[in-house]
Amino acid sequence: MKEREQILAEEAYFSQKKELEEQELLLEEQNRAFRHSSENLYEELRQLMRPEDGAEAREIFNRMRRVLDNSQEEAALVRRSALRELEDQSEEIRKSYYNKIKK
DSSP states (O other), rough: HHHHHHHHHHHHHHHHHHHHHHHHHHHHHHHHHHHHHHHHHHHHHHOOOOOOGHHHHHHHHHHHHHHHHHHHHHHHHHHHHHHHHHHHHHHHHHHHHHHHHOO
């Protein structure tokens, strides 16, 4: 019976670990996509700028750039927070797994 519980604990551990790794990859992909779309938007804004547009247009462009930069920073913070949460969950799973094996 103890051997069966150990096998079930191992299966649960590795299943949950795989799920967490998949979530981490998904978060990384979402971050890359967001960064790429932000960079594309920045490039489009830059291409719309013409020398004759003057200082006001450059100021608007610079404000938009700051908004994009801030959005990227916020997305990175959210991603790091989510990854920390996944790491915490992984640690809890690991502890639970080893506690079940020790019993």
